Amino acid sequence: MRLLPVYRVSVYVPVDHVQRVVDGVCAVDDLRIGDYAHSAWISAPSTEQFRPLEGAHPTLGGIGELVRAPSVRVEFCIPRDAARLQRLVEAGIRPHHPWEVPAVFVDESSMPAP
Incomplete structure (x- = not known):
């Protein structure tokens, strides 16, 4: 088994704004994992x-x-790319999240390669 180094991003979102945040993130990055x-x-x-x-x-x-x-906690993983991570937080999460300071957490992790 081969492991891929990833950032695991978790963000806590008010229930009524979950789809807005997920759509914002996916508009910036397709969050592709394999196929x-x-x-x-x-x-x-x-x-x-x-x-x-x-x-x-x-x-x-x-x-x-x-x-x-x-x-609700929304999580996604991306390859460890600092520029990609910053773009997702700044353009995908913050403008679509209703809180002034969203609770966003980033962990370095690994996941099995597809």
Whole structure:
């Protein structure tokens, strides 16, 4: 078995914006893995929480208010290419995500070659 080095990108998205974010990412990159495109994993809804501080411009809640909102984890993998990763985050996720600071996590991982 041969392993491919990849970035695994996870982003937490409010339930009502999942398709918008996925479509934004796929408009920037086809997320191709072997003979499959638009490869992504979308988890079951969970809950995220945050408290906007002075200077924030929250989409939900007010300054100092603890907010809990349903969200979904969207994950996808791409080959380890820093420019591609930056393009996906800056053009695919941020403009389509409703939060001022989206929760985006990037791990270096490996996956079996197709």
